[in-house]
Amino acid sequence: MPFPWRSAMSQSIEFWFDFASTYSYVAALRVEALCEVAGLKVNWKPFLLRPLFTEQLGIRDSPFNAFPVRGRYMWRDLERLCAKYSLPWCRPKAFPRNSVLAARVACVAGEESWGPEFVRAVFRANFADDLEIGDASVLADVLDEMGLPSKEILQRAVSPEIKDRLRAHTTEASTLGMFGAPTFLVSGEMFFGQDRLEDAIRWAVTR
Amino acid sequence: MPFPWRSAMSQSIEFWFDFASTYSYVAALRVEALCEVAGLKVNWKPFLLRPLFTEQLGIRDSPFNAFPVRGRYMWRDLERLCAKYSLPWCRPKAFPRNSVLAARVACVAGEESWGPEFVRAVFRANFADDLEIGDASVLADVLDEMGLPSKEILQRAVSPEIKDRLRAHTTEASTLGMFGAPTFLVSGEMFFGQDRLEDAIRWAVTR
Numbered sequence: 001m002p003f004p005w006r007s008a009m010s011q012s013i014e015f016w017f018d019f020a021s022t023y024s025y026v027a028a029l030r031v032e033a034l035c036e037v038a039g040l041k042v043n044w045k046p047f048l049l050r051p052l053f054t055e056q057l058g059i060r061d062s063p064f065n066a067f068p069v070r071g072r073y074m075w076r077d078l079e080r081l082c083a084k085y086s087l088p089w090c091r092p093k094a095f096p097r098n099s100v101l102a103a104r105v106a107c108v109a110g111e112e113s114w115g116p117e118f119v120r121a122v123f124r125a126n127f128a129d130d131l132e133i134g135d136a137s138v139l140a141d142v143l144d145e146m147g148l149p150s151k152e153i154l155q156r157a158v159s160p161e162i163k164d165r166l167r168a169h170t171t172e173a174s175t176l177g178m179f180g181a182p183t184f185l186v187s188g189e190m191f192f193g194q195d196r197l198e199d200a201i202r203w204a205v206t207r
Numbered sequence: 208m209p210f211p212w213r214s215a216m217s218q219s220i221e222f223w224f225d226f227a228s229t230y231s232y233v234a235a236l237r238v239e240a241l242c243e244v245a246g247l248k249v250n251w252k253p254f255l256l257r258p259l260f261t262e263q264l265g266i267r268d269s270p271f272n273a274f275p276v277r278g279r280y281m282w283r284d285l286e287r288l289c290a291k292y293s294l295p296w297c298r299p300k301a302f303p304r305n306s307v308l309a310a311r312v313a314c315v316a317g318e319e320s321w322g323p324e325f326v327r328a329v330f331r332a333n334f335a336d337d338l339e340i341g342d343a344s345v346l347a348d349v350l351d352e353m354g355l356p357s358k359e360i361l362q363r364a365v366s367p368e369i370k371d372r373l374r375a376h377t378t379e380a381s382t383l384g385m386f387g388a389p390t391f392l393v394s395g396e397m398f399f400g401q402d403r404l405e406d407a408i409r410w411a412v413t414r
Contacts, residue, residue, distance in 0.1 A: 195400070
């Protein structure tokens, strides 16, 4: 019980993530359990990093590829973090994978009860099972295994309404001053990086 | 007592820092106390970030200035971190300050007993008292207040031997695959960022 002082109010924490992001994977598998203990609701916020990287860094790839010294460290660090938190880990053959369709499905999920489990399943597909999460068939398998109507959901994922919703998330991330993922947002305070999850929770429950 | 399982061997941890680096400030003021509890010796490794940034990112400034969205977050984050760890904090009027001479003096200190206190005093001068640590007079004041022969030490700091030593540190940092500061090195394992200090210590005492 790392956070025994449960929030008195129905406080919440926004978890901003990109399915292509390695550190988002670690955070996605940890965030709900920690928040539950602290009495916090998680608001899941899928967005796309690539437009932010292009806008802010002038690159069209992951910074971990564009700056390979940084990338080499990241891959080793991920192994260690997954060992630390007892998470499965397999360095994916492709990186970063196209996360647009998966993020749109997460937008379809919205506030529905299957959302969190879908997010975790896609992250595991990418970083534990090394599956091509950019393929609709992989996402269909994930949805089918959850007993969900994959065909309808994937159709809805490419509707103009859902495309706009994901674009709006990404624009909001940029407006809020985000520059990477995962990012946690608590009452206007931003915490960047999976290793700051505990700080974000502490912020939420102590004010 | 966050690390009650003291290291049985005389293990050590290398702390790589740049006096211009904000997150190095936080780590510099925390590292020795935590390592002492864990039974670890700290090896202080001053180096210069600028050559690494130029080499790896193609920039001649701090990434926090070159990428201002990242920089805006960093300044707020530093306020919060200093509050969290009860450290004094004053956002410096100039950033990044020229850290070459201070790093050379830290090289003069080497393994001498006044090294750690000098390092902390210079970091406090930069980030708590907003003093121009690039000025020899500021460093002389720091040394004088410690009761040290400032004139001799500052003369030795600009000797070819000491200049070479700092250059060697920076080259070694680059060769080891470093890309920022602070960085902790434990038995060949690298941990980047002040928020990974505890992970580095855990690594050292559990193997």
